[in-house]
């Protein structure tokens with residue numbers, strides 16, 4: 001890592017004149033005249049830039065590295081009066097320099113931030129120490145040592161742990177930034193301020209400020225140790241002069257540090273490789289700056305530039321900058337491992353130096369602070385005996401012992417030289433190895449840091465990936481679960497769909513079949529429809545005919561009522577207002593209502609019967625006729641005399657007979673109704689008998705099955721028994737078989753007896769019922785016959801008495817229409833009234849009225865209809881009776897068959913039991929016998 005070189009232009013002081021330093025457009029390059037050097041600074045801060053700005057832009061980053069464990073060096077160089085001290089220390093509290101700023105920043109960070117930046121590793125238990133040295137005239141001055149505590153000049157020492165260092169230098173523990181700045185200012189105040197012939201001492205002196213930091217990082221118990229070195233170099237303008245001249249003019253020590261520094265830097269610049277061998281021992285300063293210039297340190301140089309400077313000085317300065325910028329360092333993090341490695345390396349170096357140093361040739365006096373291994377023997381003699389304000393070196397002669405001894409010494413010296421060269425070679429190789437190790441260590445540390453960081457990043461990314469992986473897994477599991485559910489649901493749906501499809505197919509098949517059936521049905525229905533339509537048209541015609549007939553009947557009924565009313569009025573007139581004859585108007589009203597109800601208003605009653613005035617007119621007509629008749633009667637009475645009274649008496653008798661006939665007809669109707677009720681009851685009983693017969697048949701069938709099953713079981717048991725036996729029956733087996741057979745027979749007998757009793761009881765009951773039915777039937781017939789005889793004895797005609805007894809049966813008469821019934825009743829009454837009237841007329845003699853005119857046909861038709869009706873009714877009753885008789889015969893036949901069936905089976909059972917008994921060898925001491933009356937019974941002999 002090369003040394004970074006930045007430039008800072010100082011503003012011109014009052015009276016100094018204008019700025020002559022040339023800066024290019026990019027403000028990075030300072031050109032020393034037209035033919036002079038030019039150098040490209042990493043940063044070139046102009047005059048106006050404050051120290052704080054430079055600190056912020058260029059030093060803060062170094063401090064971060066410093067706190068991370070790197071050694072840092074800030075070289076502040078330039079001409080005398082260019083502002084080196086100004087940059088390092090500032091001039092006041094308000095215009096401070098780099099060191100106070102470093103303290104401020106350092107403590108602010110150490111106390112404020114507990115963790116390293118970027119790596120976030122904890123930082124704790126820090127210790128800050130301050131050392132300040134001044135190298136002037138090859139002497140090391142401890143600037144922090146109080147003046148009155150003895151000598152403050154120090155010797156160089158080389159220890160494995162500290163390397164080359166000022167022995168016993170004061171190291172002050174710094175607790176905070178202000179104390180650090182305070183100590184720093186105190187140290188500055190102790191710098192050498194003498195004036196020499198060649199200018200003030202500060203021009204030739206170097207101020208070294210070391211800020212040592214010890215801090216524990218992370219879990220490591222051993223702290224990192226790093227050093228921040230702020231080195232204010234002497235003015236470089238002397239380098240523009242000839243070195244030999246300087247030495248001749250000033251002596252070898254005054255500018256030795258600067259000359260040696262320039263020489264070392266030039267060597268380092270020309271040897272960037274780590275295996276370079278650099279002679280740092282040219283001065284105290286270069287020895288102290290071994291690490292800062294070419295070792296384990298990150299170095300940055302701030303070169304202060306005066307606004308006006310001489311050409312050769314600026315040329316020298318830029319060359320100095322150029323060399324600096326080409327110096328390569330090998331900084332590493334100074335953790336415990338690196339420290340141990342460096343200690344190990346330094347131990348070897350110290351050991352070699354001790355081995356190489358010769359106690360014979362030269363001895364450094366106690367007052368000398370001669371650096372370890374710094375002086376080569378020839379140079380020793382050139383060291384002046386006295387250096388102003390410094391240490392005295394003296395060459396101590398070994399004595400005058402003759403030429404032989406000198407030659408021996410020279411020989412030994414040559415041997416030693418050879419050894420020295422060998423050692424030098426080894427040292428160089430070791431230095432190269434150390435450089436490699438440092439480089440490797442640096443790389444390793446950097447790689448370690450990078451790998452740690454990368455490891456953290458990788459771990460973080462791994463955790464994030466793990467989390468994301470878990471999330472993906474959970475999502476995948478959830479999705480898998482969801483998909484599984486969906487698949488199951490779809491499978492269920494598929495199965496349901498398949499089932500549905502099968503159902504639909506079956507339904508379609510069934511529907512097709514049904515469709516075919518329906519088609520067939522439709523054809524059948526179409527045929528049926530055609531037939532029905534034909535029937536309907538026929539029925540419609542029939543209906544129309546019936547309606548017209550009904551209307552005709554209604555009209556006829558009304559006419560009859562009219563006629564009846566007229567007759568009733570005549571009867572009233574004839575009977576002199578007998579109230580028993582009835583009110584003709586009421587009869588008309590009743591018939592009107594009946595006709596209106598049955599014809600639904602189609603028959604215009606009033607048109608047929610006429611209104612009240614018509615009826616009154618008819619009544620008047622009848623009354624006038626009545627009066628005419630009365631007049632006729634009175635005339636006849638007058639003419640016939642006593643015949644009238646006799647006729648009246650006969651008429652009265654006729655009326656009485658008429659009343660009796662009516663009562664008889666009513667009574668006969670009542671008896672017919674009772675007979676009808678009895679016939680209905682008989683029918684019900686007949687049905688009950690049929691049901692009972694069916695039950696008996698089923699019972700007989702069940703009994704037969706039961707007996708068959710039992711017998712089969714018995715036969716199987718006996719066969720099994722016989723098969724199991726040896727064929728030679730002994731007494732015990734015979735006894736067991738006999739016992740078994742006896743129990744079987746007992747069981748059969750008992751059940752047979754029970755069934756026989758049940759069947760006998762049922763047959764008896766059935767017979768009783770049949771008898772009862774026949775008895776009732778005969779009673780009905782007898783009643784009917786008596787009725788007919790009574791009617792005949794009363795003189796009722798054949799037609800009026802109704803059908804003969806053998807036609808007596810319920811039939812279509814029950815379903816006759818109300819009109820027909822009413823017509824029949826009215827016809828009967830009409831016939832009665834008419835017969836009464838005829839008889840009265842016959843009795844009254846010679847009456848023949850106008851009423852016969854046109855009425856004979858009507859009566860004839862009515863009589864004809866009534867005869868037809870009677871015949872139809874008789875036919876229906878005969879059919880019903882025949883049906884009942886045939887059913888009765890069938891029932892009797894069924895009963896007989898059932899009885900035969902039972903008897904046959906009982907005989908078979910008996911024969912089977914006897915056969916079994918014979919098979920078993922049982923004596924026929926008890927046998928089954930049957931009686932000859934179709935009933936079985938067991939007779940024990």
Ligand SMILES: Nc1ncnc2c1ncn2[C@@H]1O[C@H](COP(=O)(O)OP(=O)(O)OP(=O)(O)O)[C@@H](O)[C@H]1O
Nearest residue numbers: 010011079080081082083084085086087202203235
């Ligand atoms: N950047 C600056 N801004 C203003 N004044 C400055 C600046 N730099 C230097 N000076 C002033 O220039 C003068 C010389 O500065 P300084 O003493 O720091 O130089 P020097 O390089 O340390 O000199 P020497 O090498 O002789 O010690 C001082 O008065 C200082 O205040």
